[in-house]
Amino acid sequence: MRCVFDTNVLVSSLLLPDSKPRQALDKALREGKVLVSFAALAELYDVLSRKQFRRYVDEEEVRSFLAALTREAQWIDVEARIQACRGPKDDKFLELAVSGQGTHIVTGDIDLLVLNPFRGIELLPPHRFLEIRK
16 A cells, blocks of 8 residues: 555644544554655645644654654655646645555545545545555
8 A cells, every 4th residue: 555644634643643643644654655745745844833833742743753754654756747626735645646656645635535536546534544454
């Protein structure tokens, strides 16, 4: 399994270590590959750097999370250009999955979920991803 995680799922997995998003990320790292790109990680860093998150995680926790993710994940050079989402900022996750031959996009974003399936890629929320057998 080759998985893309959207920003909100990754933020939740950091902020809530016992959550379904964190369990989904751990499952993907354990049983398959997590795919990342510069654009996806740049957005994640930008979101986690916002002042509103400082009361939950400090800069060191953010750096540690990003370092672990980049170390464990597979970097993908995104070549696909896609315009399919109602929210154009979400297209980066489709582009990453298509470029990296992804099998799943884990998201809670309805703008992505309504596209399921997309070019043979399953889009599903974390709790549904956890139901998938190896």
